[in-house]
Amino acid sequence: MRLPSRMLVPATAIAMLGTVGVAGGCKAVEESDAQAITLPELPAPARAAIEREADAASITDLTTTVDDGKVVYVAEFTRNGRETEVEVFADGTIASIETAITLADVPASVLAVAEREAGDLKITEIDREVSSGRTTYEFDVKGPSGSGEIVVSDDARLVSRQLKRSSK
Helix, strand or coil: CCCCHHHHHHHHHHHHHHHHHHHCCCCCCCCCCCEECCHHHCCHHHHHHHHHHHCCCCEEEEEEEEECCEEEEEEEEEECCEEEEEEEECCCCEEEEEEEECHHHCCHHHHHHHHHHHCCCEEEEEEEEEECCEEEEEEEEEECCEEEEEEEECCCCEEEEEEEECCC
């Protein structure tokens, strides 16, 4: 049966949603698991943005995913000795840049908040994330009493604290 052209797009969209619902185990359509991709497969603006951010660094992982209904390309590489992850939209707009850093790179006021919130847990890893012009610091914490993540903004405000305490 041939559909009128005005019904073609809605019919295609419904068919795609059905496929996503079945193949994705009925997960939300706006979220998907990351899929490996190669640099030549990227849209030109996204590829240019990733190459610019990576500079001369070798890209170690490149994936694509859907986040809030938008296709996002995620590149991982080591630049200046630091692990970096860049998320880019198809049009080349950078969604976020996350870089592994050391304690020495964290402003004292931000570190003070993280240490206060961590209590007896030790900071094991720190990432600085810049997204939409906003900088946050993500602290992974771990110890005998539990583990988790503490996120603090660059103006030393607690953004989130997710700690899982171990039972003794």
